[in-house]
Amino acid sequence: MFKDKVAVITGSASPQGLGCATAEALAEKGCNVVISDINQENCDKTAKMIADKYGVKAIGVAANVTVKADNTALATAAVEKLGRLDIWVNNAGVLRDDLFMRMSEEAWDLVQSVCLKGVFFGIQAATKVMMKAKYGKVVNIASVAGLVGSPGQANYASAKAGVIALTKTAAREYASRNICINAIAPGYIHTGMTGVLPDKIKEELAKMAPLPRPGTPADIARAVRFLASPEADFITGVVLRVDGGAAIGL
Numbered sequence: 001m002f003k004d005k006v007a008v009i010t011g012s013a014s015p016q017g018l019g020c021a022t023a024e025a026l027a028e029k030g031c032n033v034v035i036s037d038i039n040q041e042n043c044d045k046t047a048k049m050i051a052d053k054y055g056v057k058a059i060g061v062a063a064n065v066t067v068k069a070d071n072t073a074l075a076t077a078a079v080e081k082l083g084r085l086d087i088w089v090n091n092a093g094v095l096r097d098d099l100f101m102r103m104s105e106e107a108w109d110l111v112q113s114v115c116l117k118g119v120f121f122g123i124q125a126a127t128k129v130m131m132k133a134k135y136g137k138v139v140n141i142a143s144v145a146g147l148v149g150s151p152g153q154a155n156y157a158s159a160k161a162g163v164i165a166l167t168k169t170a171a172r173e174y175a176s177r178n179i180c181i182n183a184i185a186p187g188y189i190h191t192g193m194t195g196v197l198p199d200k201i202k203e204e205l206a207k208m209a210p211l212p213r214p215g216t217p218a219d220i221a222r223a224v225r226f227l228a229s230p231e232a233d234f235i236t237g238v239v240l241r242v243d244g245g246a247a248i249g250l
């Protein structure tokens with residue numbers, strides 16, 4: 001289904017993260033992938049692991065999503081080194097949790113910059129290439145925090161709510177160019193990002209989901225793969241919750 005297609009996944013170098021799982025899910029079905037993250041060496045390591053494991057082309061390209069020129073260079077690298085660009089997953093993210101009363105301006109700015117501005121730049125860079133091909137799939141990784149709010153995460157929850165609004169707006173703007181733009185809202189998934197949370201909070205987050213098992217990176221990756229596939233060709237502007245039912249009703 002993805003043979004000869006090319007996907008860029010931002011923030012995908014960490015082997016435990018959702019981005020790497022997404023790259024693997026796409027590569028498993030024959031997609032060539034660009035592994036992108038802030039550190040070139042880590043990108044190269046993950047790209048090699050994927051190329052060896054799945055027999056696809058995989059390259060590592062360092063890019064800081066908060067820098068517009070890095071996003072443009074990332075799209076250019078996909079086209080120049082792998083020949084095309086069909087799928088772009090805006091996955092990079094950071095947490096700097098704190099209560100409203102204590103949250104610093106730096107913590108606010110960093111999270112808004114990576115989680116929201118980075119997605120804006122990513123959509124711009126991806127669609128510039130995809131418009132010429134009159135085909136493309138962009139999947140933005142939001143969060144249930146952006147739907148229901150989350151104590152201690154004013155910066156993160158508002159950035160993720162912004163990602164949802166960006167997704168809907170971009171979906172409307174680019175529909176006439178046959179570019180589908182959707183979002184996934186994951187619930188709590190154990191990764192490097194959430195691994196640092198205190199155990200009590202992790203237990204509480206896991207309990208929010210009615211389904212009686214913890215979510216895994218592969219659960220998110222398969223949902224991204226669906227939205228990036230031709231099976232989702234008539235789907236644009238949706239926010240798909242992959243949260244074990246944690247935010248049922250929204």
Ligand SMILES: NC(=O)c1ccc[n+]([C@@H]2O[C@H](COP(=O)([O-])OP(=O)(O)OC[C@H]3O[C@@H](n4cnc5c(N)ncnc54)[C@H](O)[C@@H]3O)[C@@H](O)[C@H]2O)c1
Binds near residue numbers: 011091093192
């Ligand atoms: N894990 C969860 O429970 C959960 C829930 C909802 C949403 N999410 C979202 O899923 C995405 C992936 O998170 P994860 O849990 O795999 O965390 P992770 O920390 O494993 O992955 C995030 C990656 O983004 C990279 N990154 C950070 N700043 C960057 C920048 N400026 N430019 C490029 N890359 C940068 C990091 O190096 C890291 O590899 C994030 O957008 C996160 O907000 C995660």
